[in-house]
Amino acid sequence: MEHRICKFPNWRELEDAETISEGYTCDLKVDDEGVRIWLARTSIEDGEPYRHTVYVEIREEDGRWRDFASYDGANPPDTLRDERDERHPLYAERWLG
Secondary structure, three states, rough: OOOOOOOOOOOOHHHHOOOOOOOOEHHHHHHHHOOEEEEEOOOOHOOOOOOEEEEEEEEEEOOOOOEEEEOOOOOOOOOEEOOOOOOOOOOOOOOOO
């Protein structure tokens, strides 16, 4: 499968995006074709791994959502590796507009 590679959104882009839903500690910013991107409202002082932590969920074949990976919103990656199985990468395509 071929993928267009670009960066996942940074925290400022996510912060400026409309909040689709509010979770306990994160705001859902992207809900697109089996991928959800959440921006944490908490920071390192609250136990997050980064000052601007971004979480990515994917929809499983059975329809359930699961955590896929997290990244530093100040330094978005080109590719994320599944935290449970690094053989399955997720490439950034067109997350914001």
